[in-house]
Amino acid sequence: MQQALSRPAKAAPFAAPSDWPVLSPAYDPWDPIRSLQQHGRHELTSVELTVTHLCNMRCEHCAVGDGLTMTEAPHLPLDLLFRRLDEVRHLETISITGGEPTFRLETVKNVILPVLKYARERGIRSQLNSNVTLDFERYELIAPYLDVMHISFNYTQAEDFHQVGFARTGRSVRLETTSKLYERMIDNARRLSEGGLFVSAESMINYRTHERIADIHRLIIEMGCLRHEVHPMYPSSFASSLPVITRRQMMDAVKTLLDVRDPGIWMLFGTLPFFACSEEEEERRLVSRLRSEPNVTVRNDPDGRNRVNVNMFSGDVYVTDFASVPPFGNIREEKLDDVFAKWREHPMQQAINCHCPAAGCCGPNLLVQDMYYRDVDFMTRRALP
């Protein structure tokens, strides 16, 4: 249904329209369990757009790092994209990703803003994945039309940011230079939060962060973020050369967070390798704790469940923005619902297409299965009490 493009109030210029449902642990339209419950099977409700392969950073863990470039081709015409989005019957959310989507002001004005306005007019929730290290003015342009500003935050100080964020630049970058970006990132996140924007900071649990996750959580709260999103690091792209921590270390980091977290902030865990069908009692206890703690959610992974990724240069459609699964179609030739229907029947999707309603779980994603459960047939498992 078309909705009027309402502008937020002056006191909170970046807040979502006041008559829209508030994003909360009880309402997370990105979680594929909602569409599965509603439609009785996985449906396409979410489209992610890769709008750039440029970035001012080269994080050591970047899941799309191998695809980053120094120059890029023109974008596909937006009227083609809007036609394809119009055809998605159950569309509820759009995510914009990169690279750093705001790297070029031209992309902000000519692609991101029109897409966000389209989403607002259609009553669709939007998310932008950004490092927010660039000048505030470009975020200020976007924020009035955006629902979620999603940032990465894996640091306790400027030195961490320097080591993590510029590890793969291929040249030496001075600490003084990156410290300025670090300060600007924190300042931008704070200003956007103060303006009423829902800022969600994502940390990954990896060899650097697993023992510092409590301090990282505290800094995220100080920036005014409304949500702390936590995922384990999986070895895709740049991250594949980094040391891997054990499941035990990961479990300990999750427990620490649950013990020390600010209970007023929404904690969203995703792509965890812990399931209610585990034979290990301790793992099941953790899963049950995650489900019962207030303001804590475990989001089922959208990739390939209710979401596809569209490359805004080639038109290729992926089931994940990590390039390990080849494209499934192209928006120049096909409707997105049709591409998704093909994927839904694919043996790779069928192999992990389990669903235990009592556990609110619809199975592991492809990365989790590949890393921890290569020999496990999830289709024969069931959540245990």
Ligand code: SF4
């Ligand atoms: S849905 Fe799959 S992964 Fe989740 S508890 Fe059930 S069998 Fe295990």
